[in-house]
Amino acid sequence: MADPLLGGFQLAVLLSVARLHPDAYGAAICEDLTARLTRACTIGAVHATLQRLEAKRLLTSAFGEATPVRGGRAKRCYDLTAEGRAAVGRAKRASTLLWTRVPVWKA
Amino acid sequence: MSRHPSPHALQLAALLLVDALDADTLIGDLEELWAANRDAAGARRANRWLWREVARSAPWWLWMRVSGWSRREWIVVSAEAVMGCTVAVLSVFGINWSVSRFVVDAATGGGCVAFVALSLAGCAATNACLGWAYYARRSDGPARSSVAALVLGGGIVGWVVSRLGRAPASYLFALALIIACALVAGTGLGLARSMRFANAARPRAPS
Numbered sequence: 001m002a003d004p005l006l007g008g009f010q011l012a013v014l015l016s017v018a019r020l021h022p023d024a025y026g027a028a029i030c031e032d033l034t035a036r037l038t039r040a041c042t043i044g045a046v047h048a049t050l051q052r053l054e055a056k057r058l059l060t061s062a063f064g065e066a067t068p069v070r071g072g073r074a075k076r077c078y079d080l081t082a083e084g085r086a087a088v089g090r091a092k093r094a095s096t097l098l099w100t101r102v103p104v105w106k107a
Numbered sequence: 108m109s110r111h112p113s114p115h116a117l118q119l120a121a122l123l124l125v126d127a128l129d130a131d132t133l134i135g136d137l138e139e140l141w142a143a144n145r146d147a148a149g150a151r152r153a154n155r156w157l158w159r160e161v162a163r164s165a166p167w168w169l170w171m172r173v174s175g176w177s178r179r180e181w182i183v184v185s186a187e188a189v190m191g192c193t194v195a196v197l198s199v200f201g202i203n204w205s206v207s208r209f210v211v212d213a214a215t216g217g218g219c220v221a222f223v224a225l226s227l228a229g230c231a232a233t234n235a236c237l238g239w240a241y242y243a244r245r246s247d248g249p250a251r252s253s254v255a256a257l258v259l260g261g262g263i264v265g266w267v268v269s270r271l272g273r274a275p276a277s278y279l280f281a282l283a284l285i286i287a288c289a290l291v292a293g294t295g296l297g298l299a300r301s302m303r304f305a306n307a308a309r310p311r312a313p314s
Contacts (some may be wrong), residue, residue: 026136031143043136044164047129048171066135069142073135 011091012037013049017059017078018088025064025075026050050078058084129171137161 006014016032017024026047033041053059064075080088137157144153173181 026132027139030136030140042163042167043133043140043160044167047133047136047164048167048174051129051171051174063132067139069139070135071138073131073138075135076132 006087006091009045010049010053011088013046014053014058014080014084014088018080018085021079022077023064024078029078053084054078057081058087133168 012033013029016029016036020028020032026043029050030041030043030046033046050059050061054061058081059078060081061076061078064077066072066074137160140160141153141157144156148156
């Protein structure tokens with residue numbers, strides 16, 4: 001299979017899913033990304049990215065529990081597939097390679 | 108403090124934009140984030156945040172809707188939109204003009220019937236233009252609802268146009284009325300269908 005290209009936000013979402021597993025669903029991912037990226041993250045963007053990553057077979061989803069705070073609506077919980085874990089590994093290796101021998105600048 | 112944060116209009120907006128099953132989980136996420144915002148900043152600020160979030164998310168939801176379409180669906184919907192626009196414009200401006208000039212006076216019974224028939228065509232066309240296709244893609248039976256909407260909308264438009272006579276401004280008004288009827292009927296019926304699907308598919312929390 002061809003190596004799927006990952007955008008910056010897609011990689012951030014994949015890493016967030018990995019961090020939050022087994023409770024990685026839209027609202028939790030949005031809060032996690034907002035806190036870590038220090039900028040407002042739109043829930044629509046998160047959902048669209050999750051859908052795209054699932055279409056690329058990097059994520060798999062299943063309906064989770066329905067809680068009162070969600071108005072009795074079920075969560076859709078996401079998990080990385082083997083291909084998703086491999087894609088994250090490749091992205092990390094590529095990033096590390098790109099950063100090697102880059103001089104450290106003073107802030 | 109409100110215990111049920113999501114305004115009903117907001118749920119309808121979400122149902123408008125995504126598939127029924129996705130809409131349900133999406134609304135749940137919005138409601139959960141709303142609750143977190145309410146606890147942190149109060150209900151009023153949380154409500155403002157919610158409306159902003161819906162406005163900013165709308166393009167993404169729309170993209171989620173159409174991204175699953177096959178090439179055939181894109182062609183069908185584009186063709187419907189183009190044909191709908193063409194027929195709507197022709198029926199209101201072109202055929203109405205010829206009817207009023209060559210066949211009968213608009214105020215007579217025959218003119219009224221002609222206007223009803225033409226309005227039906229315009230209403231059908233604008234239905235196709237104004238998002239009906241989004242719902243019809245996955246519907247199990249929109250045809251009956253659409254016929255009812257067309258008869259109702261076309262009847263109203265035909266009656267109003269026949270009352271107004273032949274003044275040029277009346278054609279513009281008729282066009283606006285046709286679009287409004289189609290929009291209301293198409294959106295309302297589509298929403299009703301989406302909500303029926305959502306309610307049927309929604310896993311509920313144990314009470």
